[in-house]
Amino acid sequence: SYELTQPPSVSVSPGQTANITCSGDKLGDKYVCWYQQVSGQSPVLVIYQDDKRPSGVPERFSGSNFGTTATLTIRGAQAMDEAVYYCQAWDSNTMIFGGGTKLTVL
Amino acid sequence: QVTLRESGPALVMPTQTLTLTCTFSGFSVIDDEMCVSWVRQSPGKALEWLALIDWDDDKYYSTSLKTRLTISKDPSKNQVVLTVTNVGPVDTATYFCARTLLVAVGDYHMDVWGKGTTVAVSS
Numbered sequence: 001s002y003e004l005t006q007p008p009s010v011s012v013s014p015g016q017t018a019n020i021t022c023s024g025d026k027l028g029d030k031y032v033c034w035y036q037q038v039s040g041q042s043p044v045l046v047i048y049q050d051d052k053r054p055s056g057v058p059e060r061f062s063g064s065n066f067g068t069t070a071t072l073t074i075r076g077a078q079a080m081d082e083a084v085y086y087c088q089a090w091d092s093n094t095m096i097f098g099g100g101t102k103l104t105v106l
Numbered sequence: 107q108v109t110l111r112e113s114g115p116a117l118v119m120p121t122q123t124l125t126l127t128c129t130f131s132g133f134s135v136i137d138d139e140m141c142v143s144w145v146r147q148s149p150g151k152a153l154e155w156l157a158l159i160d161w162d163d164d165k166y167y168s169t170s171l172k173t174r175l176t177i178s179k180d181p182s183k184n185q186v187v188l189t190v191t192n193v194g195p196v197d198t199a200t201y202f203c204a205r206t207l208l209v210a211v212g213d214y215h216m217d218v219w220g221k222g223t224t225v226a227v228s229s
Binding site: 030 | 143145152153154155158166167168169202204209210212213214215216217219220221222
């Protein structure tokens with residue numbers, strides 16, 4: 001079955017750029033989206049179709065997807081961005097989530 | 107405004123069937139591109155997708171759980187129901203439903219989520 005692999009944790013200093021990766025076989029041939037889940041809350045969609053931002057999501061969030069790796073980039077990270085981020089794709093009529101990356105802003 | 111709310115029992119006995127209901131507003135599950143998904147999250151664990159039903163009544167299930175899951179919809183009530191048979195302690199989790207859009211081929215994404223309902227499986 002298809003798998004998406006994310007690093008368990010990423011740390012970034014406030015105001016710096018965080019890159020969270022998601023890897024999978026020929027992932028660039030699929031659409032990837034990203035969710036932010038703040039502790040104790042429901043997930044929130046922050047990127048869909050690889051690089052599109054839903055309305056209301058700050059411009060500092062961006063996405064890319066090439067080859068075997070999709071990347072969520074947060075430019076000028078803020079304390080409020082501290083959360084777990086999940087990538088998601090669709091493969092063989094099933095939805096796949098990555099294992100999640102805990103972003104720490106410190 | 108799109109909203110979704112999950113409901114179901116807080117406690118279920120092992121081997122029983124769990125029935126969860128997602129009641130939504132602000133969209134119709136029979137409109138093109140509209141789907142509803144169920145996702146669960148065990149304590150301290152990652153999100154796990156369970157099932158999706160689309161506007162055309164096509165249904166998709168997690169490969170590992172498909173023998174135990176059934177998803178259905180009642181457009182007249184704006185509800186989607188998920189049943190999980192033969193539950194065990196591993197099914198203890200928060201269960202979310204989410205509106206899922208199919209904007210392009212292969213692009214299913216969940217743009218609005220409910221708050222989730224927590225289910226414990228225990229005797």
